[in-house]
Amino acid sequence: MKRLNFFEETRYEKLPVKVFPDKFSASKRVAHRIADIINFKSSKGENAVLGLATGQTPVEVYAELVRMHREEGLSFKNVITFNLDEYYPMNPTSAQSYVAFMKHHLFDHVDIRPENINIPDGTLNKDEIHDYCLKYENRITEAGGMDIQILGIGRTGHIGFNEPGSAPNSGTRLVTLDDLTRSDASREFGGKENVPTKAITMGIGTIFKAREIMLLAWNKKKAPIIKRAVEEKMSGDVPATYLQMSENVEFILDEDAASELTRFDTPWLVKDCTWTPELIKKAVIWLSEETNKPILKLTEDDYNNNGMAQLVVDKGPAYDINIDIFNKIQHTITGWPGGKPGADDSQRPERAEPAKKTSLIFSPHPDDDVISMGGTFIRLVDQGHNVHVAYQTSGNTAIWDHDALRFVEFAIDFNKSIGDDTSKLESVYKKMRDFLDEKEPNQPDIKEVLDVKGFIRKTEALAGARYAGLSDENIHFMNLPFYERGKTEENPDKEDDIIQTMELLQKLQPHQVFAAGDFADPHGTHIKCFNIVLEAMNRLRKTEDWTKDCWLWMYRGAWHEFEMHEIEMAVPLSPNEVLRKRSAIFKHQSQKDTPVFPGDDDREFWVRAEDRNRETAKCYHDLGFAEYEAMEAFVRWKFDWCLD
Known part of the structure; x- marks a missing residue:
């Protein structure tokens, strides 16, 4: 049979794509290309003109450039930079400004001349913007044009802040941001309501003038829009598709971002x-x-x-x-997530023995256990297993400020009702209220506020786990240190988190571990918590025999589900079990109605969970299997010693 060549394999792709194993190797490739341009221009006594992007995507590129400057002598003295965009209005000293971003990740660590840095000005009066944008374009021309333009891509398909509807010949201008774009930026701003509605951006026509264009994308969250940008016809609905007109463009992707391209999917x-x-x-x-x-x-x-x-x-x-x-x-379908005692388990996802297993559920936030696998959680308890739950973080960032005040007000009134002195509580309450009255968007809370928010989530987690049938001694609050350090540190060390996790595993020696396997957001708490569990288990495997009988099952959260071909255990839920799961989720009252961090899904968490579980059941039914009310899905992590 005829073998297809690479061109035929990529015939669905309308522009060049290079795929790397991960964002780190891809970022090094981009950084070294930039360095080559800088060095080549320097050897000719010319300036290198770079078009730069912001956001999480190019962070590792800038880190590699900084390393090359420090360790290999890469100089930026002959470099002129033009940034793609800036929020409007935006003060350059604001933590959310792209001026602050570029200083933090690149400019403050290399020898670039300040006068060679160009970033759109977010402090202008509106009537000044038009002329300013023309001058920005002229400065690029006067510098000789951009040698290379680095791009990211938004989930709307925007490049720069050229949202759907942008023209392919557009220039630098003031634009209105798409609602999804603002939602994606909400965490950095402490809520979508604090995200500016406008931005100043280079136009698509401006970008086209660069002699070389590299668009970077990492993680599965970007996979759907990458497929559209690479394989669909050009359309204003996805501005990145206009890059198909350029003869000098290349998409640099990690495997996850490329995963929905036809040749991989x-x-x-x-x-x-x-x-x-x-x-x-x-x-x-x-x-x-x-x-x-x-x-x-x-x-x-x-x-x-x-x-x-x-x-x-x-x-x-x-x-x-x-x-x-x-x-x-x-054979993936089972009503016995802990294994069915005395049954032939050769075709079942879990072992029959031991009949009573120790099951440990790791929950990144205090509600992930019941939202993601509440039905399985309850069933494991009902079927007599020794179930433990470990809440890895306090989740104290996801409480509204007014709720924190409300709970302290309750405590003051309660203490008064039983005749206790309330002076200390009232002093703390005044300190909290004074702070919150002056609090800036995304400003870290003071310790007293964080403590109260943590107490709220802890009591809700206790209520949910107790409802599922656990006694208090089987409920563990880990409060992993990385979570608090991450509020002030960019990449907090996790060694003490790993050691603490190892100690809990050693104490319980579980037969089953359940952990959140939602990797869609590589900057989220889930992936960090999973990696801590994985590292802890890998270390223990080297010395402790019990770990070879311990299976690690991954579950997913309220936003995503495993693909049907990935699922290795599906636990059907009856209508009554769906209602019991809903009741367990309702114990988390602070997350009901409108949570602080809802993502881009405005449904309540219990609605998302039920819809997701019903959709999984429907997928099984459409494939020809029995019709269930709902199903929770799991994938088993394969360690080196897993031979089956």
Whole structure:
């Protein structure tokens, strides 16, 4: 059978794409390209003109440039920079300004001349902006034009702040920000209401003038918009698609950001595949969804007409493939998440023995346990397992300020009612109120406020875990130090977090560990907490035999679910169990209605969880399985010693 070349594999892609294993290797590639330009221009006695971006995406690029300056003598004395954009209005001394960002990550650490730094001015009067933007364009021209322009991409498809509707020939100007863009920036500003509604940005036409353009994107959160930018036709709906017109552009992606491109997501559509069991499962599920037919009803024509003829030739007939995949998916469904005692467990996701297991649920925030796996949590307790829950962080940033005051007011009134002295409480209350009255957006809280917010979340977690059936001795509040340090440190050390986690694991020696496996946001608490658990378990595996009988199961949060082909254990929930899970979530009253950090989903957490669990059940039913009210899904982490 004819083998396709690389060009044919990428025929869906309308511009050049390079994919790297992770953002660190990709960032080094970009940084070294920038360094080559700087050094080449320096050797000719010329200035290198760089177009720079902000946000989390280029942070590692700047870190590598700083390292090269310090350790390899890379000089920025011949460098002129033009930043893409700035919020408007924005004071350059504000922590959220791009001036502060660039100083912090690059300019304060290299020998660039201050007069060679150009960043749009967010302090202008509105009637000054038009002329200022023309002068900004002229300064780029006078500098000789940009040698390279570094770009990120927003989830709206914006480059710079060129939101949907921007023209391909647009210049530097004042723009209105998309609501999703403001939502994505809300954490840095302490709430979307504090995010400016406008920005000054280079236009798409300005960007096109650069002699070289590199667009960078990391993590799965960017994968959907990357697919649209790379594979869809040019459209104002996705401004990044206009880059398809440039002959000098290159997309630099990590594997996660590239994961939805056709050659990675559905490779059978573009090339002959090596049909591993995992790829066959993914392909058959995709075919079932594509044809809207249950797995057992798929025919050879379905395979042949949807780019999967090779699978039938190599592994067929189609009926045998259908039966094999149907059985594998069926074996993921279990009502016994701790294993069914005395049963044949060769086709079950969990072991039958020991009949009573010690199960440890790690919850990054005080409500992730019940939101993400509340039904399974309750079922493990009901089925007699020794269940523990460990709340890894206090979650004290996710409480409204007015709620903190309300609880102290309650404490003052309660103390008065029983005749206790309230002078100390009233003094603390005044200190809190004075601080909160003057608090700036995203300003770290003082200790008294943080403590009260932490107490609120702790009591809610206690209520939720008790409702699930746990006694207090099985509820652990870890308060991992990295969470508090992270409020003032950029990359807090996690060694003491790992040691504390190891001590809890050693004490309990669990047969099952459940941890949040939501990696969509690499800067979020979930991924940090998971990596702490993983490192702790990996260290213990080297010396403690019990760890070889300890399985690590990943669950997902209220925003995302595992893909159907990834799921290795699916726990069905009855209508009554769905209501019990909802009641456990309701114990977290501070997170009900409108939480502090809702993300870009305005549904309440309990609604998101139920919708997600019902959608998982529907996906199973559409594939041809029994119809359940809802299902919670899990994926088992594979350690080196996992042989099955």
